[in-house]
Amino acid sequence: MVGFDPTAFLNKAVTSRDARLLRHLKRLTEVFPVAALHREALQMLGSDFIDARERKAPSERGCWTALVRFGEVIERRFGLTREVMVYYSPYDDLQLRTFERLPRVQEDQPRRPTQDLFMIYAPDPLAERKLDDWTVREPFAVVGLPLAGVTPAEAASRLLAALTDRLAARNLYEETLPVTGRDFFGRKDLLISLAEELRRGRVCGVFGLRKTGKTSLVKELGRRFESANSTKRIFILRDLEDLPTEPERHVPSLLADLTTSLLPRLREHGLRTHELRHLPKEPEFGEFRRALQATLGDKSSADVQFVIAFDEIESFVGPETAHANQRPHVPELLGALRSLVQENDNFNVLISGLTSAVLEAGLLYGRENPLFAWAKPFFMPPLSMESARDLVEELGRRMAVEWKPEALDVVYSLTEGHVFLHRTLCARIAGALPKDLSGRTVTEDLVLQCARPWRRGIAEQVHQMMLSMRRFYPEEADVLGLIREEVLSSDEVEEAYPAAMNHLINLGLIAEEGGGFQLTAFSRLALGKK
Amino acid sequence: MTAGWYADVAERISSANYTFFHAAALRRSANFVDDLLGDLRDRGFDALLVDCAEVLRNGWRSALPVGQSGNLYVIWRPEALLRRSDFEDLIRQARPPVHSALMEGNRVVIVSTMPQMMFPVPVGSSVIADAAKVHPQPVSATLLRRVVPSLSSDTAERIVLRARGCVALAEGYALVDRSTASGNQKSREAEALLLATLREAFAELGPEILALLEHLVLECGVVDVPQMDLRDHWIAALEDAGLATIDDSTELVRLFHPSWRDTARLALSQALRAVLQPPSAWQKIATSLFELERTVRSVVSQGLEARYGEGWRQAGLGPLAPKVVALARAETQSDVGSVADLHSPLDWLVLDQLFALAAETAQHVRLGGISSREWRQFSERVVPVRNRMSHMRLPRPGDLDEVRRTLRILGARIRTTSVPSAGRQPGPADRDLNSVSAGAPRATHPPGAS
Secondary structure, three states, X not given: OOOOOHHHHOOOOOOOOOHHHHHHHHXXXXXOOHHHHHHHHHHHOOOEEEEEEEOOOHXXXXXXXXXXXXXXXXXXXXXXXXXXXXXXXXXXXXXXXXXXXXXXXXXXXXOOOOOOEEEEEOOOOOHHHHHHHHHOOXXXXXXXXXXXXXXXXXXXXXXXXXXXXXXXXXXOOOXXXXXXXXXXXXOHHHHHHHHHHHHHOOOEEEEOOOOOOHHHHHHHHHHHHHHHOOOOEEEEEEEHHHOOOOHHHHHHHHHXXXXXXXXXXXXXXXXXXXXXXXXXXXXXXHHHHHHHHHHHHXXXXXXXXXXXXXXXOHHHHOOOOOOOOOOOHHHHHHHHHHHHHHHOOOXXXXXXXXXOHHHHOOEEOOEEOOOOOOOEEEEOOOOOHHHHHHHHHHHHHHOOOEEOHHHHHHHHHHHOOOHHHHHHHHHHHHHOOOOOHHHOEEOHHHHHHHHHHHHHHHHHHHHHHHHHHHHHOHHHHHHHHHHHHOOOOHHHHHHHOHHHHHHHHHOXXXXXXXXXXXXXXXXXXHHOOO | OOOOOOHHHHHHHOOOOEEEEEOOHHHOOOOHHHHHHHHHHHOOOEEEEEEHHHHHHHOHXXXXXXXXXXXXXXXXXXXXXXXXXXXXXXXXXXXXXXXXXXXXXXXXXXXXXXXXXXXXXXXXXXXXXXXXXXXXOOOOHHHHHHHOOOOOHHHHHXXXXXXXXXXXXXXXXXXXXXXXXXXXXXXXXXXXXXXXXXXXXXXXXXXXXXXXXXXXXXXXXXXXXXXXXXXXXXXXXXXXXXXXXXXXXXXXXXXXXXXXXXXXHHHHHHHHHOOOOOOHHHHHHHHHHHHHHHHHHHHHHHHHHHHHHHHHHHHHHOOHHHHHHHHHHHHOOXXXXXXXXXXXXXXXXXXXXXXXXXXXXXXXXXXXXXXXXXXXXXXXXXXXXXXXXXXXXXXXXXXXXXXXXXXXXXXXXXXXXXXXXXXXXXXXXXXXXXXOOOOOOOOOOOHXXX
16 A cells, blocks of 8 residues: 555564464464454554454354554554454444444453454444444444455555544544543642642632533542542542522432432441431431441441542532522531531541632521631642643544644643643644544644634633633622723732632632733633733 | 435534534524434434423433433423523533433533523533534535535525525525526515524524624624624624624624625514513613612712812702702602702712713812723713613623623722822823723724713
């Protein structure tokens, strides 16, 4: 095939020589002669099979799996860090159920392969077309291995093109769900501080505007918290957005839900469940508190750390916290949580949301706020330049995208590390790239070309984010306008609205610079040109 | 065989798992929902329609059941929820099931006849605002011929050009073209189709953008607007609605195709006439104006008192005094003899009179730390807003910001300045507030900013 150069893949090429493996591969090629062609093609790509085995389930009679370890060139190009599983099917009519089975099949492999990319072979002339159709339904990509009748070089070239095509069809920057693990980037300092505070038994709040990655941060914190000592730590995250419409039903619903979330975890750890199990369907404060206290205080829980995290706290607290007697259950629940934390060294609470008023307001619905000046607020920082670069390059590799260093600098100057701006700009750029591997390098010019359409593409979302900010921080929103327009001097604004200025800085909407205040990239986008 | 009108939308959705498609009137085919679902299925999606009218009856959990994967949920007409008083709760409650569906390997596209920016922001996150936008591509002559194979390529090119690539018009014009009616009759039918579609497209934009278009198109006669003068979210909504094209080389936004201009003006006028409910900003502006006007009255009365002492009512109002007395007599207090009898004579001044009095008073005493020039500039910027409110006209985008901004400036000065006292204020008398904008289109402000 034109343009295919096997010498480009020789660096740190993989070659399997293990005698047992070679015997298995021999059997594979006896059943699927085309596997020999595949191996030759893989070797031309500096890669090889490292495992092959027959499927044992009756429903998979005649099927085999193999694991491919790609050479360094391919791994780096496509951001692969694990082997990729190949599924061999002898049937000439590739079935959807075979395709859907792949994630389950990979769980039986001797080594855990890449979870979002598979390769498949079936002697079905329509396999490619079918894979095109089915792939849009699933969160994983499947690449068809070449059919027999081509040269190894052609097979290698086709495999490379198919990999590029499939991976390039994804836009991993366009992530709208919370991310954890290898998809989570940056915020190391904040994670360390939060983990430290939780260990010390101090209630914390994580606050930030919408789409700044709060939920991802809390989930990642929970993941790290538990994985550091999975037998001695329990982290429960409760999204408060699906609370019932009627505020008076919030607490019974929340407590019932917490009980349901806690019980399986307690059983898993062999901890006391008796009192929680016998709670009524919709328990009251006192009942829940006593039941949880029984678990926390039990000697089996002595060295187990419990954290309950409440995300989207404003859904529970409500926007109008100054209105007396509207939601008396809010300070009551917060008070109950505070006393549980104070009485139990092994229990803590984390809160996250848009508004820090839940920790900063002296009064909540006419009563003293139990968390006032007691819990510690943290605000979501932007991504550092280094973390932003990691995010862009690492996700880019998984889509066969390369970035010129100057392009990365321009992206950062446009977004200043605001995670929503950063991801959406990169998504716009990645969407503008051709699928051809040779054209998937991002240059400074391309970033600049994409900047305007990107700005317009997210303008309605940014506008909504600002409306949401205004809802909880009305004075801050107005003060931000004054700073943008430079109607008043920095000193005047700071003197007149000190608390608002503090919030604007914490929320990443303004930054101190040269003795004055400047709008950040997000504010400039949200408020428009001056 | 599917129509293919939305093949580009389906392709875009294939690279993103959570999207919002603003299917405005100009973008919708006659059988929109069927055509969209057909194109999505043709792309390989297991597309399932989630009609929000159904959600109202059975809830989100029934619409987006747990344990499913590989589906594309097409959430259709979320604007149906807007009519409900519990809209915020319904949107808030959508997030967990939508997230569960996405995490289980499904995709979600929200399809609305309204722009994303028109949906109110709930407490917490919004499933509508969080979704990435799908921007539809213009219909090509090739696509039109695939849908209507009997069209010649010349005719298809002509129709697509006239329709400006909008599905609704291209499909409708093709139908008109194939009818057996006379040429004149076909022209009238095409014109009627354009008028009806544009009227619907305008109505779907909502009062904020309608008011902007009223100002630009009907009052200022402008259709080519510099991008600098429009906020990005207005441009985005207009472009997605098929009502604007953007030229980045000239930095202009062109509202409507020149051939649509007269029809568009008529359609816009009809859409404006049909707005009978107050927009959400109206109440907020009224609240802020109340606070602003009362604050100014308070500052001015203190200033007059500082200047004239106890006799400020008679001495301070000058030629306005007889008017104030006449108004008070006519409305509430027939026995009023002079302004001295009124406990709060400034209540009878309209806002421009009040600002003028403030400007005059500020030449003699410290008045909230605001200079005469600034008081006049406040007047130029706020009085038109108040006039629009008192005449029950649609508030313009930026009106609310303008009033709030003025309030905050006043607040800042009052907080940082001592109470009014005799003697000319040393403050920043030459400060020029006209160099700033609160978001209204500046280049098109008529002289005097009325």
